[in-house]
Amino acid sequence: MNGQSEVLADFEQTIVAIASSAEPSSRGVVRLSGLDVAEILGRMDLETARGSAAKRFDAEVNLGTPIGWVPVSLLHWPTERSYTGQPSAELHLFGSQPLLLGIVDRAIQAGARAARPGEFTLRAFLGGRLDLTQAEAVLGVIEAEGRGSLNQALEQLAGNLSRPLEAMRDEILNLLADVEAGLDFVDEDIEFISDELLVERLKVILNQIDQTWETMKQRGGGSYDPVVTLRGEPNAGKSFLMNQVTQTEAAIVADVPGTTRDVVYSRVKIGRREIRLADTAGIEAGRCEVERQSQQHAKEASQQAMLRLWCVDASRSDLEEAIDMLLEVSHAERKSSVIDFWIATKFDRCELSEPDLMELLLSRLSAGSDTKRVHVCSALTGHGMDSLVEKIESLLDSIDREEIGSVLGTAARCQQSLGRARDATDAAIGLTISGQGHEFVAAEIRLLAEAIGEVTGAVYTDDLLDRVFSRFCIGK
Ligand SMILES: Nc1nc2c(ncn2[C@@H]2O[C@H](COP(=O)(O)OP(=O)(O)OP(=O)(O)O)[C@@H](O)[C@H]2O)c(=O)[nH]1
Ligand SMILES: [Mg+2]
Structure with missing residues (x-):
């Protein structure tokens, strides 16, 4: 099976990845999407939104020794009304690569799997949130360096x-x-x-x-x-x-x-x-x-x-x-x-x-x-x-x-x-x-x-x- 067919096959699994850039910055984002997002957040000892409205929480995640507790800001979309058209979450924290990777690891231990390239956008497409030209435009926004191509x-x-x-x-x-x-x-x-x-x-x-x-x-x-x-x-x-x-x-x-x-x-x-x-x-x-x-x-x-x-x-x-x-x-x-x-x-x-x-x-x-x-x-x-x-x-x-x-x-x-x-x-x-x-x-x-x-x-x-x-x- 080729890579993308696998992606289609396990569309419902919860995926996790760092969504912010690899450069050190003040803010980093880890993103999750899939049917078990709420369970996985629960296993990470995080509070989740009940009902259908998206919610924001200030919380902490324990990354074990030597790092310990890390303050995060959690955004949880409990239903399909999210960017990917699936239950999703974002954890916002200080943009340090080891911390972000630590969060990804914790999510994987809690049952998520590492996302493949483009998989979040693919889900948005499959979930009817974006059409193909729009999906490509997302890529364009990410890659655009000149002003002209960004506008386009x-x-x-x-x-x-x-x-x-x-x-x-x-x-x-x-x-x-x-x-x-x-x-x-x-x-x-x-x-x-x-x-x-x-x-x-x-x-x-x-x-x-x-x-x-x-x-x-x-x-x-x-x-x-x-x-x-x-x-x-x-x-x-x-x-x-x-x-x-x-x-x-x-x-x-x-x-x-x-x-x-x-x-x-x-x-x-x-x-x-x-x-x-x-x-x-x-x-x-x-x-x-x-x-x-x-x-x-x-x-x-x-x-x-x-x-x-x-x-x-x-x-x-x-x-x-x-x-x-x-x-x-x-x-x-x-x-x-x-x-x-x-x-x-x-x-x-x-x-x-x-x-x-x-x-x-x-x-x-x-x-x-x-x-x-x-x-x-x-x-x-x-x-x-x-x-x-x-x-x-x-x-x-x-x-x-x-x-x-x-x-x-x-x-x-x-x-x-x-x-x-x-x-x-x-x-x-x-x-x-x-x-x-x-x-x-x-x-x-x-x-x-x-x-x-x-x-x-x-x-x-x-x-x-x-x-x-x-x-x-x-x-x-
Ligand atoms: N020794 C040697 N001869 C070469 C090399 N490359 C091309 N030749 C010879 O140079 C001659 C001219 O090669 P072409 O590729 O026809 O040259 P061209 O630039 O297309 O020429 P025009 O179509 O007239 O503009 C031929 O006899 C080739 O065999 C090379 O790397 N070494
Ligand atoms: Mg010639």
């Missing part, structure tokens, strides 16, 4: 994303009901909904799907899978590098400058995320129309990227000039929020030692560049290839934190589901126009409703829950 997460929590989606789903279900009602009377030639009206209503839905898609795109900063471009002079070894990293032969490799013309995309998994690696034409003057176009495409790919890998052939005698030229292009193609990374390729053919080569690279780049942003490798011998992928992963992690925040998670899920919703709507319109039976149209509308429902979690799968909740930290 808070808005999402308030439902500004789920409400329009719910309204859309209602309309789809109404439409489905109308189409299905007609199916019962096909033989009698009674028309519940005309083809024209059906197409008209489907088009309105299609329009709404596209609008939601646009909003998602703005929030997610473009397509979900981040684009990482390879840029550099002709023959620098970009295409070979891409093939090695992706373990494919997506790009043509040849010892002739100007081999790559079109942008060649190849997907690859880097750590936990999938990226689109874009191999581009080598940078050159653009003397003929084909060259001009390939330069233009390369530039566009570069401007779409969240990470740009600038490749320079380490075996060149005029290495400094080559780097300076790339620097100029990188400035010209710069767009805010992109991260640049410098790779010296073909190390196997370089006269310099690796530290010297690194130093040379760093000395040309702007102040503030560090070894995290430069790399030496040989795609031919494999030297430095594993660590290259690791460095790319950590750069992408830092971009996620800085720029996009976790609202991206919703964007990704929505894009997939909206894509399916769009296909189903297109199909339904096509089937209606070509005069196919309404039973086929109804089948597509059902798929459409399911896809939209997925976005807010009205229809969900363990796999989906896994993806959302595995990203939480324990105690949330």
